[in-house]
Amino acid sequence: MISLAGRDILHAWGKFVFTGVGLGLLIGVTLVMAGVYRGMVDDGRALLDNSGADLWVVQQDTLGPYAESSSLNDDVYRTLLAMPGIAQAANVTYLTMQVRKEASDVRAMVVGIAPGPLGSTPGWPPYLVAGRQIARAHYEAVADIASGFRLGDSLRIRRNQYTVVGLTRRMVSSSGDPMVFIPLKDAQEAQFLKGNDAIWQSRRRTEANPAFNRPGVPGLLDAVIASQSANAFVNAVLVTLKPGQAPDAAAESIRRWKRLTVYTRAQMEGILVGKLIATSSKQISMFLVILAVVSAAIVAFIIYTLTMDKIREIAVLKLIGTRNRTIAGMIMQQAVALGVIGFVVGKITATFAAPMFPKYVLLMPLDTVLGFFAVLTICVLASLIAIRMALKVDPAEAIGG
Amino acid sequence: MSGHGIRIEGLKKRYGSGDTAVEALKRVDMQVAPGEVVGLIGPSGSGKSTLLKCLGAVIDPTAGRMTLGDETIYEDGWKVRDLRALRRDKIGFVFQAPYLIPFLDVTDNVALLPMLAGVANSEARQRALDLLTALDVQHRAKAMPSRLSGGEQQRVAIARGLVNRPPVILADEPTAPLDSERAMAVIRILNEMARKYETAIIVVTHDEKIIPTFKRIYHIRDGVTHEETGEGRAFA
Ligand SMILES: Nc1ncnc2c1ncn2[C@@H]1O[C@H](COP(=O)(O)OP(=O)(O)OP(=O)(O)O)[C@@H](O)[C@H]1O
Ligand SMILES: [Mg+2]
Numbered sequence: 321m322i323s324l325a326g327r328d329i330l331h332a333w334g335k336f337v338f339t340g341v342g343l344g345l346l347i348g349v350t351l352v353m354a355g356v357y358r359g360m361v362d363d364g365r366a367l368l369d370n371s372g373a374d375l376w377v378v379q380q381d382t383l384g385p386y387a388e389s390s391s392l393n394d395d396v397y398r399t400l401l402a403m404p405g406i407a408q409a410a411n412v413t414y415l416t417m418q419v420r421k422e423a424s425d426v427r428a429m430v431v432g433i434a435p436g437p438l439g440s441t442p443g444w445p446p447y448l449v450a451g452r453q454i455a456r457a458h459y460e461a462v463a464d465i466a467s468g469f470r471l472g473d474s475l476r477i478r479r480n481q482y483t484v485v486g487l488t489r490r491m492v493s494s495s496g497d498p499m500v501f502i503p504l505k506d507a508q509e510a511q512f513l514k515g516n517d518a519i520w521q522s523r524r525r526t527e528a529n530p531a532f533n534r535p536g537v538p539g540l541l542d543a544v545i546a547s548q549s550a551n552a553f554v555n556a557v558l559v560t561l562k563p564g565q566a567p568d569a570a571a572e573s574i575r576r577w578k579r580l581t582v583y584t585r586a587q588m589e590g591i592l593v594g595k596l597i598a599t600s601s602k603q604i605s606m607f608l609v610i611l612a613v614v615s616a617a618i619v620a621f622i623i624y625t626l627t628m629d630k631i632r633e634i635a636v637l638k639l640i641g642t643r644n645r646t647i648a649g650m651i652m653q654q655a656v657a658l659g660v661i662g663f664v665v666g667k668i669t670a671t672f673a674a675p676m677f678p679k680y681v682l683l684m685p686l687d688t689v690l691g692f693f694a695v696l697t698i699c700v701l702a703s704l705i706a707i708r709m710a711l712k713v714d715p716a717e718a719i720g721g
Numbered sequence: 722m723s724g725h726g727i728r729i730e731g732l733k734k735r736y737g738s739g740d741t742a743v744e745a746l747k748r749v750d751m752q753v754a755p756g757e758v759v760g761l762i763g764p765s766g767s768g769k770s771t772l773l774k775c776l777g778a779v780i781d782p783t784a785g786r787m788t789l790g791d792e793t794i795y796e797d798g799w800k801v802r803d804l805r806a807l808r809r810d811k812i813g814f815v816f817q818a819p820y821l822i823p824f825l826d827v828t829d830n831v832a833l834l835p836m837l838a839g840v841a842n843s844e845a846r847q848r849a850l851d852l853l854t855a856l857d858v859q860h861r862a863k864a865m866p867s868r869l870s871g872g873e874q875q876r877v878a879i880a881r882g883l884v885n886r887p888p889v890i891l892a893d894e895p896t897a898p899l900d901s902e903r904a905m906a907v908i909r910i911l912n913e914m915a916r917k918y919e920t921a922i923i924v925v926t927h928d929e930k931i932i933p934t935f936k937r938i939y940h941i942r943d944g945v946t947h948e949e950t951g952e953g954r955a956f957a
Contacts, residue, residue: 321836322829331824331865636820639779640834640881641809715808716779718820719770719893 324637324646325653332626339622340658343615344665347695350611351670352677354687357597357604359680364494364592368585371412372442373558374567376583377574384581385414385556386494386588387596392580394508397434397557399578405565410434411554412443413507416493419467419500420476426467428500429493430477432507432554442558445501451486457503462486464498477502478510494596496679504554512551522548612698615662620702623655627706631713638715648707655703659695666691725790726754726921727776727889732785734771734944745771747944749785753921755888758912760932761925763941769925772941773891776923777812778804790888809838813882813920817894819874821866821881827853828862831880838885852880855917856910872903876910883914890915892924901930908934 329336367386376385377392377400384390400409413432418425433443438453445453445462451471454460461482463469466489473484482502491499502510523545526532532544559582561570571582583591627634634647667688674681734746745768753759763769774780776787778799787795789811794801801807808814821830831849836842853859856876861869869877875895882890892911896904908924908931915922926932940947 322825322833322842324824327829328824632820633822636822638805639777639808639814641805641837643805643837646837714779716774716777718816719774719777719779719814720817 323653324650325657328626328630328650329654329657335626336654336658336661339618340661341665343618343658343662345669346611346615346618347662347666347691348669348673350608350615351666351683351687351691352673352681353604353607353611354691355670355674355681355683356677356679357601358682358684358687360494360496360597360600361593362682363492363496363680364597365589366490366492367494368588368592370446370491371558372444372446372560374561374565374585375559375571375574376588377409377557377559377578378555378581378583380579380581382581383591383595385412387591390555391553392555392557394552394554396578396580400557400559400574403570403573403577405562405570406559407562408436408440408442408558408560410436410441410443410558411504411556412558413504413511413555414493415507415511416495416497417477421467421469421473426469427497428463428467429497430507430510431499431501432504432511433501434504440560442560445486445488445491445499447488448486449489451484453486454501454503455485458506459483460485460503462488462501464488464491464500466492467498467500469500475500477506480506480510482506490680492680494592508551508554512553612694615695616698616702619655619658619662619699620705622658623651623703623706624709626654627651627710631710632718634710634713635715635718638713639718644711647710651707651710652700652703655699655706656696659699663692663695666695725788726752726757727923728752728786728788729776730786730788732772732775732787733783734768734775734780735783736771745944746775746782749941749944749946751923751939751946751948753889753923755919755921756915757937758908758915758922758924758935760935760938761923761941762927762932762938767941768944769941770893771944773893773923773925776889777814777891778807806838809834810885811887811889813885813887813890815875815878815882815890815892815895817897819866819871819878821874821877823866825866826862827858827864827866827869827877830866830877831884834881834885848884849880852884853877855914856880871898872906875899875903875907879907879910879914883918883920886918886920888919888921890920890922892922894926894928895924896926896928896931904928904931905934 378384379390379392382388382390394411397409397411400406411434415430417430419428434441449465454462459480459482461475461484463484465487469475469484471484471487475482526545533541561567567584571584574580574582637647670683674683729749729751732746732749736743736745749772761769775782782795784797828846828849831852832845835845835848850859850862853862856879858873858876861873866874896907899907911922914920938949940949
């Protein structure tokens with residue numbers, strides 16, 4: 321027996337290829353959408369991995385520091401270090417802002433990292449693709465390569481100039497913004513820095529206040545002004561545990577004794593994936609549903625039209641004794657062939673398009689496999705309408721009136 | 722093949738029921754011997770297509786009897802289980818328009834029938850090629866149907882009708898689209914094939930120019946058949 325579907329496809333290959341390519345672009349968009357979601361989850365995981373922490377200590381009753389703002393005194397880490405089982409505890413600040421880059425600016429997450437021994441201080445970028453880590457206490461920065469900065473570039477955060485001394489890769493915030501690491505002190509200042517005018521005004525107001533400006537107490541005014549303009553807060557303390565320590569137990573003891581909120585790695589991932597990107601993921605799911613429906617409609621319409629064009633031939637095939645099964649198989653094989661062409665085109669499109677997207681698009685083999693079976697299912701279902709019509713064709717029609 | 726060809730006795734067909742019922746066939750009696758080609762002539766609405774559809778097992782007669790060879794296929798109900806197989810193996814169809822499958826080449830259009838019956842591709846193609854040679858279209862064996870002339874298409878359709886060696890061929894206006902020279906050629910081929918393969922052939926036609934070529938003609942009027950054996954009807 322010959323393949324009727326195959327012969328028909330070869331005969332009308334132009335129609336098939338054009339439709340297949342159109343469908344393929346649609347499937348490509350679908351795969352990229354799935355990749356965008358996977359990329360977001362992966363960005364979140366990378367953020368947690370790269371921080372190098374076992375525990376995140378944040379302001380009480382907040383989901384900080386990524387999903388909500390959190391503010392802690394910057395001496396909390398000292399008391400944490402004194403607790404049993406804790407290896408390292410380091411302050412960290414996060415501030416998403418526009419970083420000046422010569423004439424333009426880029427959106428970045430500025431991370432203030434605490435000084436400490438290289439390689440064991442959580443919060444530091446774990447590896448660099450070029451240059452070196454920050455070595456001075458001020459005005460040096462390590463930037464992610466996605467920010468567009470290069471070694472030796474100078475960038476501006478608020479009033480200060482920084483020199484890029486190192487570059488990282490895949491260090492991004494949960495919303496995909498590249499990270500720029502600067503020393504903690506600079507970051508604290510940047511976070512709370514007032515404008516020159518505001519500083520001057522506040523200083524004048526303090527001077528004018530007789531309670532602070534007492535002739536009999538020299539030095540009081542200076543101390544008050546210093547305390548007003550310094551920022552003693554950070555967003556979180558990143559904690560690493562000594563080997564063999566259970567994160568949950570350590571977290572529980574910090575909660576109990578220090579009255580702070582503590583998240584383990586698993587809880588943090590739950591917050592990022594379950595809360596921070598939950599809306600985006602629903603948004604993407606909606607798109608996937610719409611794209612699936614549109615693809616199904618296209619396949620159904622095309623297969624229906626192709627079958628309509630063959631009504632007469634189908635009547636003849638039936639008259640000369642072709643089984644319904646053979647005719648249904650012919651139509652279904654064509655739908656599946658269309659799906660396979662579409663999927664191949666879609667996969668190629670997605671693979672080439674993914675790197676061009678500004679945010680990370682992660683094409684997972686699992687999604688590819690799922691997508692393939694979804695396409696096949698859609699094609700088979702979409703062909704049922706045409707099959708129903710073909711089976712209703714009366715062989716008597718071939719004889720005519 | 723036995724000596725019976727096809728025999729139809731008292732065949733009736735009513736479309737619909739009640740007030741709107743149409744008695745399309747009231748009493749049809751026909752007999753065509755193997756190797757014989759008969760004409761079936763009648764005015765519009767007389768029941769020609771209805772008769773072909775009953776013979777072709779695509780509609781159910783209401784009553785009567787039909788015998789193919791020595792097998793009764795219908796007697797107040799179908800006597801064969803698989804009408805599809807009956808159509809495939811026992812009845813060849815040739816239409817006014819050749820209705821070739823456009824996406825199969827000439828050989829496979831003909832070879833498809835034996836393939837559907839389970840014959841191996843190579844053997845089915847060989848049978849097709851033999852018939853195409855007999856019908857003198859073997860030089861177009863690899864062409865697609867759309868590239869053939871009307872006469873060539875009709876010859877391919879005849880080959881398709883013959884390929885499973887059916888005891889009966891039903892031809893509905895097979896010469897309608899052809900000029901008289903080609904029409905005569907088709908009738909000559911049908912006669913040759915009938916003789917060669919012992920096939921009983923019924924040709925429905927309006928075509929004045931081919932009517933004289935039939936030895937026997939059935940007239941059908943208002944669903945009733947009358948046989949006519951005219952003088953000088955011998956096929957030259
Ligand atoms: N499906 C049907 N339902 C009801 N009546 C029908 C149906 N098919 C045919 N008829 C009627 O049966 C009668 C015979 O029709 P048939 O098609 O057999 O005629 P015909 O001899 O083939 O005519 P023509 O030469 O015009 O093709 C006509 O009166 C027609 O209206
Ligand atoms: Mg008719």
